[in-house]
Amino acid sequence: MNLDLFPPRPPTTRPLERLLEVTRIYLEPEVEQHPRGQDILARFPDAERVHVRSHWNIPGLYGNExxxxxxxxxxxSTLVLGLKKTMRFEENGRSADYLPPSAANGCVMACAYCYVPRHKGYANPVTVFVNIDQIQAAIRRHAQRLGPKREANSVHPRYWVYDIGCNSDCSADAALSDNVKDLVRLFTTLPNAMGSFATKLVNRELLTYAPRGKTRIRFSLMPHAQAKLLDVRTSPIAERIAAIDEFVAAGYEVHLNFSPVVITEGWQEAYDALFQQVDAALGHEAREQLACEVIFLTHNERLHEVNLGWHPKAEQVLWRPDLQEAKVSQGGGANVRYRTGLKGALVREFLALLERRMPYCRVRYAF
Incomplete structure (x- = not known):
């Protein structure tokens, strides 16, 4: 196996230069009163500004088939600016202990399996929330109420972990505003808490944030050919792998996020090659702290219908009635997942492949 088949692209200091050229900004009226809102608007002085009552209710954008x-x-080309109005924390227990109020929603990238678009309908630009000071204050109060983490769990043995990127990709968000930098710095001041987010974009600006071990980055990985089809507008897999050592050296805890695992013909060989590629790239320090999470694909009927309108080739591998069964989500959505029995066997086969090539990689959870 030639592990140099997919060399990483030369690093860029402007990771969104090929992805985002803002020509229109939808904004709630209060945005212009916030320093963060003023800063973002100043970054795009030539963009058309359209005032809207709510970032969730934009006529002609959301719900327009x-x-x-x-x-x-x-x-x-589109950016939405609003205020986060509900400071709600949800218990998680897998990727993190808690999902805090998000600083952004949506993404400039276009992964075909992303769950966020199903809530918006027919358009999914990134929304940035400008009241970052209030979001930070809510996280600080929540962590203070929790106090020390007295019992270790699979999330982290010592710290309460907050997933700050559950509705967006923080590496992309960091290229739009200082919200992510502010959150990374916040966790360095909280003695009992750390942040975490999964990403598919290599943004080396984050290397300057001085996280001091208090932010965990989970680089999402899948076989190269599959990512070319499904991970639309993201950093190449080889570039993500090549960045792992850099982010560990910069003070981040770096884990891997094998998600979603999509079953196709020859998936075992493809993942075996991926594991070899990762193994060959990692230095000693990265290996010593490495862990991963493994999540097999859950798809959604509404998202399937949306995807058929813009990326039908992706649906040929994502929507597999011959392998999948219906599952009603906690929110009442019509989801599909790999059939009971089949999925258990697939998970075991995946973990055996991983153990063979990367025995040092601790699996935090797999389902």
Whole structure:
């Protein structure tokens, strides 16, 4: 196996330069009163500004079926600015202990399996929340109420972990505003808590944030050929792998996120090659702290219908009635997942492959 088949691209200091050229900004009226809102607007002085009552209710953008054909064009030209109004914390227990109020929603990238678009409908540009000071204050109060973490769990043995990127990709968000930098710095001041987020974009600006071990980055990985089909507008897999040692050296805890695992013909060989590629790239320090999470694909009927309008080739591997069964989500959504019995066997086979090539990689959870 030639592990140099997919060399990483030369690093770029502007990771969104090929992804986002903002020509229109939808904004709530209060945005212009916040320093963060003023800063973001100043970054895009030539963009058209359209005032809206709510970032969730934008006539002509959300719920407009005709926008499916312009899925990526909208992502690459549209920005939404609003205020986070509900400071709600949800218990998680897998990727993190808690999901805090998000500093952004949506993404400039366009992964075909992403769950966020199913809530918006036919368009999914990134929304940035400008009241970052209130979000930080809410996290600080929540962590103070929790006190010390007295019992270790699979999330972290010592710290309460907050997933700050459950509705967006923080590496991309960091190229739009200082929200992510502010959150990374916040966790360095909280003695009992740390942040975490999964990412598919290599943004080396984050290397300057001085996280001091208090932020965990989970680089999402899948076989190269599959990522070319499904991980639309993201950093190449080889570039993500090549960045792991850099982020460990910069003070991040770096884990891997094998998600979603999509079953296709020859998936075992493809993942075996991926594990060899990762193993060959990691230095000693990265190996010593490495862990991963493994999540097999759960798809959604509504998202399937949206995807058919802009990326039907992806649905040929994502929507597999011959392998999948219906599952009603906690929110009442019509989801599908790999059939009971089959999925258990697939998970065991995946973990055996991983153990063979990367025995040092601790599996935090797999389902």
């Amino acid at each position: 005709g926008n499916v054909e312009a899925w990526n064009r909208i992502k690459g």
